Amino acid sequence: MPEIKAPSQEQRKKIKLGNTVILFIILVVLFALFSYVGRPFFLSVLNLVPMLNNLSFIGIVAAVLTMVMITGEIDFSIGGNIGLTAVLVAFLLDKGLPGGVVVILALCAGALMGAFNGFIVTMIGVNSMIATIGTMFVWRGIGYTLSNGESMLAMNPVIDYIGRGFLFKVIPFPIVIFIVIFAITYVVMNLSKWGRRIYAVGTNPMASYLSGINVKKIKFINFLFSGITASLGGLILTSLSAVGMPQHGQGLELVVISSIVLGGTALSGGRGEILGTLAGTLILGILYNFLTIMNVYYYYVQIVQGAILVLVVSTYEIRQSRAVKRA
Amino acid sequence: MANPEKKYSELKNFLKTPTPTLIGIYILMIIIFTIADRNFLTIQNFRGIFNNFAVFGVMAAGVGIVMIAGGFDLSIGSIAGFVGMFSSVLMMERFSVPTPLVFVIAIAIGCIFGLINGLIITKIGINPIITTLGTLSIIRGATYFWANTSPRIYNVFIQDLGRKFLFNIVPYTTIYIAVFFIILSLILKFTRFGRDLYTIGGNETLARLAGIKVDRIKIITYVISGFFCAIAGLILISQLGSGRPEYGVGAELEVLTIVVLGGVAVGGGKGDYLGIFIALVIIQTISNGMVMMDIPIFLRQVVKGALLVLVISIDALRNRRSLQLY
Numbered sequence: 200m201p202e203i204k205a206p207s208q209e210q211r212k213k214i215k216l217g218n219t220v221i222l223f224i225i226l227v228v229l230f231a232l233f234s235y236v237g238r239p240f241f242l243s244v245l246n247l248v249p250m251l252n253n254l255s256f257i258g259i260v261a262a263v264l265t266m267v268m269i270t271g272e273i274d275f276s277i278g279g280n281i282g283l284t285a286v287l288v289a290f291l292l293d294k295g296l297p298g299g300v301v302v303i304l305a306l307c308a309g310a311l312m313g314a315f316n317g318f319i320v321t322m323i324g325v326n327s328m329i330a331t332i333g334t335m336f337v338w339r340g341i342g343y344t345l346s347n348g349e350s351m352l353a354m355n356p357v358i359d360y361i362g363r364g365f366l367f368k369v370i371p372f373p374i375v376i377f378i379v380i381f382a383i384t385y386v387v388m389n390l391s392k393w394g395r396r397i398y399a400v401g402t403n404p405m406a407s408y409l410s411g412i413n414v415k416k417i418k419f420i421n422f423l424f425s426g427i428t429a430s431l432g433g434l435i436l437t438s439l440s441a442v443g444m445p446q447h448g449q450g451l452e453l454v455v456i457s458s459i460v461l462g463g464t465a466l467s468g469g470r471g472e473i474l475g476t477l478a479g480t481l482i483l484g485i486l487y488n489f490l491t492i493m494n495v496y497y498y499y500v501q502i503v504q505g506a507i508l509v510l511v512v513s514t515y516e517i518r519q520s521r522a523v524k525r526a
Numbered sequence: 527m528a529n530p531e532k533k534y535s536e537l538k539n540f541l542k543t544p545t546p547t548l549i550g551i552y553i554l555m556i557i558i559f560t561i562a563d564r565n566f567l568t569i570q571n572f573r574g575i576f577n578n579f580a581v582f583g584v585m586a587a588g589v590g591i592v593m594i595a596g597g598f599d600l601s602i603g604s605i606a607g608f609v610g611m612f613s614s615v616l617m618m619e620r621f622s623v624p625t626p627l628v629f630v631i632a633i634a635i636g637c638i639f640g641l642i643n644g645l646i647i648t649k650i651g652i653n654p655i656i657t658t659l660g661t662l663s664i665i666r667g668a669t670y671f672w673a674n675t676s677p678r679i680y681n682v683f684i685q686d687l688g689r690k691f692l693f694n695i696v697p698y699t700t701i702y703i704a705v706f707f708i709i710l711s712l713i714l715k716f717t718r719f720g721r722d723l724y725t726i727g728g729n730e731t732l733a734r735l736a737g738i739k740v741d742r743i744k745i746i747t748y749v750i751s752g753f754f755c756a757i758a759g760l761i762l763i764s765q766l767g768s769g770r771p772e773y774g775v776g777a778e779l780e781v782l783t784i785v786v787l788g789g790v791a792v793g794g795g796k797g798d799y800l801g802i803f804i805a806l807v808i809i810q811t812i813s814n815g816m817v818m819m820d821i822p823i824f825l826r827q828v829v830k831g832a833l834l835v836l837v838i839s840i841d842a843l844r845n846r847r848s849l850q851l852y
Contacts, residue, residue, distance in 0.1 A: 336831025
């Protein structure tokens with residue numbers, strides 16, 4: 200990959216747009232295919248709604264993590280954060296606190312966790328991957344310690360509504376959260392100054408700093424929001440399962456990062472699309488759902504997961520280098 | 527002739543690594559553990575500690591070299607699991623493949639997996655984290671998929687591989703690790719290949735412009751990592767006495783922690799095997815000490831994570847550039 204010449208702004212935009220459009224075409228084709236092969240069950244409300252509910256917490260975490268990854272950082276601690284939040288919610292409800300207060304406290308805990316990651320990465324200057332792998336152990340370990348490794352019942356009208364309620368008695372509430380978070384992140388990343396700065400920071404932090412962007416602040420706030428949304432995901436998961444388990448969200452980081460990378464975000468930062476992440480999340484989601492419906496062993500699913508990851512990123516890289524060569 | 531100035535700078539370089547911090551923590555831990563339990567500071571216990579880190583130590587040998595060259599290998603646990611499973615099946619009575627052949631096949635499988643990783647990373651140009659994350663789940667899935675048995679190991683040679691002690695004190699596995707680490711240290715220090723690794727890790731574009739065959743060297747590092755994973759897989763089945771498809775799950779995080787604590791820079795260009803060895807001993811001692819102190823298993827996870835964050839933070843603070851702007 201001895202690419203001396205970087206693609207110009209226009210070419211980059213073309214590649215980016217092309218990737219997202221292709222992803223959505225793949226999504227539609229897969230959906231049609233699965234609906235046909237997996238008939239009649241795949242295309243029923245009984246299947247699609249729980250599937251989207253399950254996707255919702257993965258999706259919101261992925262949306263904000265995309266922003267973190269575009270700045271060139273990464274957050275592995277989301278799974279641990281979800282586990283700790285789930286336990287915390289059950290623990291606080293057990294202590295007799297009202298549901299609304301528990302939700303606020305859970306989100307505050309998420310903010311604290313995110314702020315801690317952000318502090319270590321930006322102020323102390325630790326590599327974000329190592330820092331968040333460390334905090335991943337810490338969060339989950341605290342969750343296990345707090346719950347003594349047991350799962351605790353979490354029943355409360357407010358908590359129940361988050362995961363199992365319906366807005367206007369029709370739309371499941373997790374899907375509402377999912378759509379709202381994607382809408383917000385889309386607006387921030389594509390239409391606001393803040394989003395442009397995030398791209399700038401990811402592309403070249405030095406140049407961004409010299410043009411007067413507060414790089415540390417942007418990275419810190421991204422980590423903060425990553426923590427808050429992970430907690431929100433934890434709340435949804437706790438509500439969906441009605442228990443707070445320290446195992447909640449175990450291994451979620453790999454699913455989320457796979458979805459993001461599938462959506463075209465580069466680990467090195469500066470490249471990525473919220474809509475791409477949306478497509479990536481949905482593609483992986485319907486794929487797993489379909490494989491499960493078809494009674495495929497989990498082991499095959501694992502193979503498919505890895506193969507897709509490598510295959511898709513390979514095509515990105517090959518397309519990218521071809522586009523550069525053509526220029 | 528020993529040049530005093532050079533010696534001084536070497537000392538200074540050593541002080542810049544996280545190793546001194548680690549040694550400080552280690553001494554503190556030993557004092558605490560010894561006070562807490564007088565069985566801690568016994569030969570019997572330390573024999574166990576040294577034998578227990580065998581698998582992670584052998585894996586760290588490969589990962590160290592990959593990471594110094596700026597790469598990453600997360601597929602190690604899966605490769606070791608696959609190799610362990612495969613060789614234990616080969617040794618079943620039905621096949622009863624001769625032991626040397628098992629070794630050859632095991633190492634060949636490991637090297638082939640490493641080669642695949644290396645080819646995808648260099649020839650297609652995918653980020654090594656993504657690539658090895660992918661191969662991690664592919665290889666693990668493949669292991670589960672064809673292995674529905676858990677054959678016991680009756681082969682005496684394989685049994686002894688990871689369980690015997692020299693003079694009843696020094697585990698064989700520690701000798702392997704020492705030999706591997708010394709050879710790798712010598713390669714890093716005295717061969718052109720070793721110096722090239724640091725150059726590539728430090729600045730890949732520069733290395734390319736300087737005429738170093740970057741792709742070839744990177745592929746070789748992944749093959750070496752696969753080779754060590756194969757050996758780790760054999761030690762794993764030797765110590766556990768059977769082959770099971772879930773062996774080695776989660777090893778990548780443990781090894782990554784060890785290698786990073788040992789002072790290998792994420793992104794490459796820095797690190798040596800002395801640091802990795804010290805980190806290995808420390809992590810295992812702390813795990814052992816916490817077991818002896820009856821610290822709940824869940825809290826141990828917290829301590830391990832906190833230790834990683836703490837040591838890396840101290841390291842980052844001490845080596846901080848005077849002007850950290852972004």
